[in-house]
Amino acid sequence: MFGKLAKSLFGSSNERYVASIEKIVHRINALEPDMEALSDDQLTGQTARFREMLEGGSTLDDILPEAFATVRETSRRVLGMRHFDVQMIGGIVLHRGEIAEMRTGEGKTLVATLAVYLNALEGKGVHVVTVNDYLARRDAEWMGQIYTFLGLSVGVIVPNLAEHQRREAYAADITYGTNNEFGFDYLRDNMKHERTQMVHRPFNYAIVDEVDSILIDEARTPLIISGPTDDKSDLYIAVDAIVKRLEPEDYETDEKSKNVTLTEDGVERAERLLEAEGLLVGSNLYDVENTQVVHHLDQALRAVVMFKRDTDYIVKDDKVVIIDEFTGRMMDGRRWSNGLHQAVEAKEGVQIEPENQTLASITFQNYFRMYPKLSGMTGTAATEAAEFFDIYKMNVVTIPTNVPVRRIDEEDEFYKNTTDKFQAIAKLIREKNEIGQPVLVGTVSIEKSELLSDYLNKEGVEHSVLNARFHEMEAHIVAQAGRLGAVTIATNMAGRGTDIQLGGNVEFRIEDELRETPEGPERDAAIERIKAEVGEEKQKVLEAGGLCVIGTERHESRRIDNQLRGRSGRQGDPGLSKFYLCLEDDLLRIFGPDTLFAKMMNSNLADGEAIGSKWLSKAIETAQKKVEARNYEVRKQVVQYDDVMNDQRKVIYEQRADIMDADAVDDVCHDMRHDTINTIVADACPPGSYPEHWDIEGLKERSGEVLGVDAPIDSWMEEDGIEPEVIEQRLTELSDAHMSDKTKDDDPTIWRSVEKSILLDRLDHHWKEHLATLDALRQVVFLRAYAQKQPINEYKQEAFSLFERMLETIREDVTRILSTAKLQLSAPPADVELPELPEFMTGQFDPFSEDGETMIAPQSAGTASGAGLEPLPQGTAPRTPGQDPYKDMGLSRNAICPCGSGKKYKHCHGALA
Known part of the structure; x- marks a missing residue:
């Protein structure tokens, strides 16, 4: 009671926080006249000035008002778009490492430019993470106009880029890309043998677009890189x-x-x-x-x-x-x-196709937690605020809309079965279509989309079906979903990131209709005609009631429902949203309470009859909360188990980095050999035991196998009072002498290279084996619960002992190879081709349900296919000597040839003459 009274008097904590930010917005607004007075060159020069201020001791917070004012003025001049005050609030929230929840159509893409520019001034790199490649390219090109005007470089990471292209993109001040590409590049970097081959810079700051989709929906399935078995x-x-x-x-x-x-x-x-x-x-x-x-x-x-x-x-x-x-x-x-x-x-x-074995893996949670500062933006995050804070330590801040929302959210309608429900939906769509009101229908699967399409065909309603196959195509269709009489069926997230504007989207229409029209008076006239048509059409759509959004069933997560609703009513436009449900919906059938079914069935609903009540809506929301809580526990469990592996992953990756950075690793190999000798002696001569109980034969055998020395252990045992420490010391002296004699005639530079290669190779090999063992352990450790033991605690203990054993095995393996192998050392020719690295696949995997995907065609671990390159025209003949259209593109010889043949570049157009 008191809480409600306090909230009515002082506002919610969110409202008070937003009000505190508005003070900074007033300071930004006060600078606007000064910014408008600057010439283009002076505006561009602001970047150099800000960097000098940072070098002089100023902080990002100190320069924030002026930097934001600079971006606003640049956007107005370059894009013709001026940031609203609420967008300024969103930018400050992003800069502070929090999540900005902004309704659809409020301009989140533009909001990001504020925090991106400010944080990019430090020169440490800013990553902007999107949900698909189309949005990464679009936003990098679209918002990149602001950054390039202000003198900052922009890169974009998409599949199939060559290695040098990736390095250039990561070296830019601002890098756009998808969560999968960023994560897989990190894993691939830690499979490489030279620091110069790595593409990532040290982590600094990331803004995650559609943060709920990336950090919640996809967080259950860790990224994996795997090889065939x-x-x-x-x-x-x-x-x-x-x-x-x-x-x-x-x-x-x-x-x-x-x-x-x-x-x-x-x-x-x-x-x-x-x-x-x-x-x-x-x-x-x-x-x-x-x-x-x-x-x-x-x-x-x-x-x-x-x-x-x-x-x-x-x-x-x-x-x-x-x-x-x-x-x-x-x-x-x-x-x-x-x-x-x-x-x-x-x-x-x-x-x-054959199965694959894990070579490297990481969860999105542990990947994104490596960024010292992380923020995100989405239209729906409040329902998952607790999870965002627990896992990522990010607060969710709800940003007010620029114009009050006028959308009407009607109560759900409930039917007895799917047939009745779809007939009612089709009838409503036809009614709306007859008055010209555009309709967007959200379905949960391709099957349901096609089923509804059949019903609409019977009603004679023209419509588009989006099965979300191609991001770019779906963006063009969704952008026009607000046109007069348009009916669009889409899966719940199809076209996400594309704004639905009433009357149609001018930019997309120009791109679609005038693609072949050259610059000139004719094109200018056509553009004006399109703008006029869109304006007239928008007015008619407004009169018809704006965009009508229909949900064919409730999703497991309230967020997905809210995303669908949020498509309508952008920027103060009128709109309508309504959900249709039935007893056969998965959510109610699987998760709904038994009492719900009983009451529904006993009500003797007639065929085609519908009911709607707050009780039903409440029951459905309760079911959704139950599913959300269960899914959160699953994701939390994924993190708990991956945290164990993450500690070990950090150790291994740090060791790899140290080895790659070192000029020589002879001291590491020397210490490994001495540690191995200590282990061998301890195994054969346990501390506190009597000499007659020692395994002398085993000690002699292992000394020969691992150290490559024929130690006179029998004669040592004839000495009175011989101690294990003495045996260890003598074995160490013999081993050191053996290695010194073995390498005395070799070029030290070549030997150092051999040591480094063997060390990295053995580290990678045993880490891969260790990952497979941990995968198997994770799948069976839950059985320990029957013995009243906590599976996660058991996993931690087992994983730790396995890790210790792995390190011991690595030491022994490296010692054995260096001590016993007969290596023919010679300087490699300058033009030698590196051996092919093992092929791998990249993907995602659910470690508990074992649902997972392996994604993208196989490619070599140190390479990526030549990307972003247009294939040769169909029917182009295989390469003959002297014909290589890709020779200047810097492709790796192990990359897939961009001509589309499916062969490796070196076996196709890159074949040596």
Whole structure:
């Protein structure tokens, strides 16, 4: 009671915080006349002046008002767009490392320029992270006009860039790119063997656009880089055939986690079928010898029972293509991991690609927490404010709209079944279409989009269906979704980042309609005609009621619903939003309370009859909160487990960096050898034991195998009172002498190079093996809960001991190779081609449900395909000596040839004459 009274008198904490920022905005506004008086050259010169002030001891906060005023004036001159006061508030929030929640249409893209420019003045680099490549390119080009006018450099990171292009982009003052590209570049950097090959600079500041999508929705699946393993196609096909012979009563399903568990009868039936096929060792499915078979059986069950064609995936060109659960997009090139994708391929009878092994991985949480300062912006973040603070230590600040919102949000309508619901939606769309009111319909999957499309075809309503296949194409369609009579069906996030303007988008219409028209009077006249048409059309749409947004069902997350609603009512425009639901919706069917079903079914709703009530809406919101809480716990669990690996990852990556930066690593190898000797002696001669209990034969054998010396240990044992310390000292002296004698005739420079290469190679090899072990441990450690033990604590303990053992193995491995291998050392020729690095794939993986994707075609670890390059015209002949149109592009010889042949550059147009 008192809290409500205080809020009514003094405003909420958010309102008070925003009011405190307004004081700074007043100072910025006071500088506007001075900025308007500056010439273009003087405005550009502000950047050099600000940098001098920073070098002189001023802070970013000191120069903030003047810097923001400079950006506002530059934007007005270059883009014809002046920042509103609320956008200034958003810019200050971003600069402070917080999340600015701004409604759709409030100009978040322009807001970012304020904080980006201010923080780029330090010269340490600013990263702007977007949700897709199209937006990264668009924003870099569009907002880049402001930065280049002010003398700052802009780079953009998109797939398939050559290495030198990536380095140039990261070296720029401001770098645009997607979360995946930034993360994978970090992992790839830490697989390289030379510091000069790395592309990233030290982390400084990042602004994440659509921060809820990137740091919440995608945070459950860590990024992984993986390499291929052995082909097991026959096993997948055999297990798939067995699973398809099981009956529904042989297993139990859990739709929430998409898991399938065999019943007791199911286990017996599976054992008989596996035994008949010769796939079972012994007669018990759960014997340790059958671990691999059990794993493949589980994945085949999930593939056959839980993963539905045209909902979770489609089959296209004889390949299984994943459909993203959040966006409904086809994720070309992505693959589920841990054998699940192979199981689906076996189910569909298409070619089975081999599994992959993890070479490097990181969660988005741990990647973005490496930035000393991180901020974000989105239209929907308040519902996840607790998670943003817990995980990223970022506060969510709701920025007021520039103009009051006039959109009407109607109550949900509830139907008995899907058919009745879609008929009602189609009827409403036709009514709105007849009066010219544009309609945007949000669906949760491609399947639902196509189903609604069929209903609209029956009603005779023309419409566009967006299945979110191509970001650029969808942006053009969504941009025109506000035109008179337009009907657009889109998955919930299709076209996100593109503004829907009533009457249509002038810029997109000019680009689409006048692409072939050259500059001149004719084009100028056409532009004026388009502007006039858009103005007239906007007025008609306003009279019809603005954009009508329809949701075909509630999403698991309230944020996604709010994103859809937020498409309507931009900048004070009128609008309408409404959701239609039914008992068959996934949210209600899986997560709704039983009482809800009972009351609905007992109400004897007639076919086609609808009801709506606050009680229903409340029940649905409760279901959504339950799902959000469960998803948060899953993401939190991912972070807890990755934090353990992250500590180890930092150690390994720091060691790699130290090795790469060092001129010589002989002291490291020397210490490793001495530590290995200490371990060998301690294993054979445990402290506190008697000499008669020592393993002398084992000590002699390991000394020869690891150190390459024939130590007279038997004669040492004849001495009275011999101690392990003495044996260790003598072995150390023998080993040092052996290494000195071995390297005395070699060029020290070449030997140092060999030591560094072997050290990095062994470090990478054992780290890869360690990651595989941790993956296996994470998938089974939850069973320790049955013994009343905390799985996360058990994981920490096991992971630590495994890490210690790995470091010990690395020391011994490096010592063995350097001490025993016969190395033929010679200076390499100047034009030698480096050996090919192992091929890998990049992707995302859910470590708990084992849902994950492996994304992007294989490419070499030290390279990337030649990007952003137009392929040669179709039918271009393979390269013949003297014909290489790409020779000046700086492509790596191991990159995929940009001509589109699919061959490596060195085997195609880059082939040596």
